[in-house]
Amino acid sequence: MPAFSHPRLGDVALAAALHALADPCRLAIVRRLALGGELSCSAAACHDVPKSTLSNHFKILRAAGLIRTRTAGRDHLSTLRGDEFETRFPGLLATVLAQPEETANAA
């Protein structure tokens, strides 16, 4: 794996960004990354998501310009592209992350 391809944020469409965030598993990953630090694919594990699906989620997040992934041995560590994303889509990530942790069911 000779490094990953990361889009320039200018090439990311708003629809792609929203789509990437519109998935509970991907959003959970982004939330964790927003706390800081790097996250390996396996450490991300939303409940029982298979490896291949998880790998695909990371790919989508990468394509949306949300994360940057580097290879470290056999791990692929990802970090948020927070500042860049903020520049491209001002306020978007912060607003989404500010939403209640999900459990949408008020009476």
Added chain:
Amino acid sequence: MPAFSHPRLGDVALAAALHALADPCRLAIVRRLALGGELSCSAAACHDVPKSTLSNHFKILRAAGLIRTRTAGRDHLSTLRGDEFETRFPGLLATVLAQPEETANAA
């Protein structure tokens, strides 16, 4: 058509809301509604989207709690559920609408 079913905002998941906004055609509809007023299905017309597709887009927006639709003769007029949506997802709609009009291509 005995009126439409509109979810309580408390029953709308964040993922559903983001998904609804993650489509250029639907987002264009929401942008127009955000300017105020009601919009009929046919008046919404994004370029060359067929009626059935458009109808489905409205259905998705309705299910996401973004719009309310009422019947007026043979027209189905929709309005934004702006305040309710804002209460459920603080800042979300405003932030999305504040994003550049789309044409993501800087060098």
Added chain:
DNA sequence: GCAACAGTTCAATAATTCGGAACTATCAAA
């Protein structure tokens, strides 16, 4: 009545997504 129009629903097709199995690459130990 009839014809035109606004939208929805249905059904078939197209496009995405999911996930198991196979594969690649790294690390650790002997």
Added chain:
DNA sequence: TTTGATAGTTCCGAATTATTGAACTGTTGC
């Protein structure tokens, strides 16, 4: 180096979702 376990990706068939023409419902106006 060889063996074995681990981290991730890729491949590809299955399940899900999206698209859209055609048929249908209800409305308006003649």
